[in-house]
Amino acid sequence: xxxxxxxxxxxxxxxxxxxxxxxxxxxxxxxxxxxxxxxxxxxxxxxxxxxxxxxxxxxxxxxxxxxxxxxxxxxxxxxxxxxxxxxxxxxxx
Numbered sequence: 001x002x003x004x005x006x007x008x009x010x011x012x013x014x015x016x017x018x019x020x021x022x023x024x025x026x027x028x029x030x031x032x033x034x035x036x037x038x039x040x041x042x043x044x045x046x047x048x049x050x051x052x053x054x055x056x057x058x059x060x061x062x063x064x065x066x067x068x069x070x071x072x073x074x075x076x077x078x079x080x081x082x083x084x085x086x087x088x089x090x091x092x093x
Contacts (some may be wrong), residue, residue, distance in 0.1 A: 031056075
């Protein structure tokens with residue numbers, strides 16, 4: 001997948017996040033276009049491995065692992081200062 005910008009607006013009015021692929025990582029940006037919304041790797045159009053999500057101010061919001069598009073293992077939610085708030089275990093179906 002080459003670097004690309006997404007400007008697609010869905011019929012319901014929801015706009016796709018700006019996206020690019022850098023060194024194998026799929027990165028989506030918040031509406032401000034400068035801070036990450038999410039970052040992780042894709043395999044066969046599914047999230048794979050470790051992913052992170054961020055707030056518009058750049059602090060980490062959530063992190064976890066995917067196996068073939070399915071959330072598995074330890075998932076962490078962070079408070080607005082980036083400190084660990086909650087940990088959840090996800091089991092593969």
